[in-house]
Amino acid sequence: MCLKKLSQDLLRSCADKGVRGLEVNAVAINSSDIDRSASTSAENIISSIVLKSGATGFKIQGLKQLHSFTSTYNYSETEEMGFTQTFLGKAPNTSAENINFLNQLQGSCVIVVQTKYKGTDAEDQFLVLGWDSGLTLTESEYNSLENSGNIPFTLASGESSYEQYKAHTFLEGSTAVSESSFEALFANV
Numbered sequence: 001m002c003l004k005k006l007s008q009d010l011l012r013s014c015a016d017k018g019v020r021g022l023e024v025n026a027v028a029i030n031s032s033d034i035d036r037s038a039s040t041s042a043e044n045i046i047s048s049i050v051l052k053s054g055a056t057g058f059k060i061q062g063l064k065q066l067h068s069f070t071s072t073y074n075y076s077e078t079e080e081m082g083f084t085q086t087f088l089g090k091a092p093n094t095s096a097e098n099i100n101f102l103n104q105l106q107g108s109c110v111i112v113v114q115t116k117y118k119g120t121d122a123e124d125q126f127l128v129l130g131w132d133s134g135l136t137l138t139e140s141e142y143n144s145l146e147n148s149g150n151i152p153f154t155l156a157s158g159e160s161s162y163e164q165y166k167a168h169t170f171l172e173g174s175t176a177v178s179e180s181s182f183e184a185l186f187a188n189v
Contacts, residue, residue, distance in 0.1 A: 016120060022069070023114040024062040026089070027185055030055070031108040031134040035188075044165040046128055048172055049112070049186050056187035057112070058101075066090045066150070069113060069129055071166040082162025085129045086138075087111045090150040094142065102153055108134030111155060112170060112182060126170035126178055133161035 033055035040048045051057070060067070070086045091098040111129040118125045129135060140153040157163060172178045 019115070019117040021065055021116040022062075022067050023116060024064070024067070025114065026060040026062070026067055026087070027057040027112040027182060028060055028105070029057040029110045029112070029186060031110055031130070034110065041131075041168065044168050046131065046168045046170045049110075049128070049170065049181065051186055051188040053188055057185035059185060060089055060111075061092075062089065063092070067113070069111070069127075069167075071129075071163070073166070074162065080160070080162055082132075082164060083166050084157040084161075085135060085163055085167070086154060086156040087113070087129055087135060088152070088154055090147065090152050093149050094151060098151065102137065102140055102151065105137035105153065105155060108136055108158075109155065111135060112186070114182060122175040123171050124169055125175070126182060128168040128170050130155075130157065130163070131168045132163045133157055 029049070029051065033051050035050045035052050038048070038050035039046065067087070067089045069088065071083050072086075073081075073083050075081055091102055108130075110131055113127050113129065114125050115127060134157075135155040136158055138154050138156040140151060142151045170178060170182075172181055
């Protein structure tokens with residue numbers, strides 16, 4: 001990663017306070033299903049996520065505050081620097097369908113989350129994790145006596161894989177269009 005240079009202020013606004021948490025649903029997209037040549041982004045803003053013909057994203061349905069994510073900057077004097085990202089989710093039970101879904105997370109995917117923080121005109125509500133390097137299943141431990149029968153899982157940046165930004169913001173022209181793409185799971189059918 002190239003070293004950056006400051007170009008703007010970081011100001012607090014009483015009218016635009018932060019809000020913690022995610023909305024209940026997220027969308028997982030196979031990294032290999034994204035048409036990178038047709039998708040558009042500038043710096044940390046992704047203005048279109050285009051999937052290859054016939055591809056779709058997959059809903060990760062949550063409940064209350066079961067899903068969360070972290071993004072950590074990794075500074076190094078000798079190695080590449082950047083952000084590692086982690087998405088923490090829970091499968092609702094041990095059905096064969098859910099276990100198969102978790103098994104498929106061993107591949108590389110991108111996660112789109114909707115935050116409780118919406119920003120000005122709701123333009124900052126969607127964040128994209130794993131856009132540069134993808135996320136993969138790094139942990140999933142089930143204990144039949146814990147987590148109300150849910151299966152916790154962690155998707156994270158791979159070893160020595162970094163993202164250029166803490167997260168990318170997804171805004172496809174307008175809030176309404178962004179929400180529509182998210183609800184339609186970014187499908188290209």
